[in-house]
Amino acid sequence: MTPRSLPARQAAAAIARRCAIVIPMLDEGADIATLLAGLQAWRAAGCEIIVVDGGSRDASLALAKPLATAAFAARRGRSRQMNAGAAQAQNEILIFLHADTRLPPDALAHITTAIDDGACWGRFDVRIDGRLPGLAMVATLMNWRSRLTGIATGDQALFVSREVFERIGGFPEQPLMEDIALSRTLRALSWPTCLRQRVTTSGRRWEQRGLWRTIFAMWWLRLRYFCGARPADLARDYGYAPDEN
Template sequence: MKFSIIIPTLNEAQNIQDCLEALQPLRNTCEIIVVDGGSADGTQAIAELLADRVISAPKGRARQMNAGAQQATGEVLLFLHADTALPDNATALLRQRINRPAPWGRFDIRLSGDHFMLAIIARMMNWRSRLTGIATGDQVIFVTREAFTAAGGYPDISLMEDIALSKTLNRISPPLCLPAKVTSSGRRWLQSGLYKTILLMWSLRLRYFLGADPQTLARLYSKGHLWKL
């Protein structure tokens, strides 16, 4: 079974080298595709030394990940953020579990950082995902090429593309929730304020489910505001 690891980037020079170096032991069974959305900090130059392919696509995670999927040759696609690390046994677990019974899923998550609330936030994310069947990009969504094609790929929206894809894939099957943990950076939570970020993320998700425009939500997310654009 061949895997394609697709990494969307935009000005990730600070993280991309560590991300790609951690993936080097997997290159005998995985291809690594970096899809850049117009970085101005040298991200692409760094990635070209460590990835199998570096391509450019219009800015936006959904567009970038769809572009990577179009170029991928693997049977299973993994969508990885540049500030997230896979567990050591990720591909072995997927060989054993994917399609039994689900053709898609995600990992549990831990957030790096010393603040005690980060562990609580991660636990809440994992519980919420199990209860709702919704996976977030931070949890590293994986999906067979066949199921991804059947779902129509990521919808071309500015935010919540992971939630929208999860809802479509749930019509095929509930997700495979692997307890092995990916490690994602807690930097946004710490920089923006833990409690403010919790409130912001829950507010954005609620408004999305109530029909708010994803482009408006994306502007709020980028500014870190609940209401002010």
């Protein structure tokens, strides 16, 4: 052990103990263990890893349980799942991470620095992993749009002070556009801190649906949402049947 290693590890642990990573998932058995394995050093240092399953038909929950601080089932719906996970968190900073997104190695240090500098919420820049030409352009436009509008998407690993999150009532329980709705509420309090460090998210939805078809569909859904369309109607048009029970 080098003379500096113990203080460095103590500092890293102090950072980790302030953070809770909330991961909503549905049928992520192929990838969830890999995601969680990459978070184990933070978990060992005190970061809470909270996984909330929305009724997976595969082994997602069983795979997650030994690798998480808490892993449990909740009613299907990303907003409901993230609210349920946040309610279990004890640490002061909430980080909402999609199951197909990976944080950079120094993510917690950048997040805690942003909070200490006065931010109450923020997000990362994103890169999209995939073989389709044009994904880098899509990521760049997403990052620019977010900076210009103050709106963060779930792919950008949104983080927020737990005190602020609880004060505003968490995510609105709607089946789609919950990230935009939360961003608009938080933006009324302060502009987000837009970290230039990049999370990496899967390009699978662009690869499955086609690049331009996906771009058009997402912009059309967003336009309809801003014009007052019901999130439940948008979700059905997107091919996602919300649990309304």
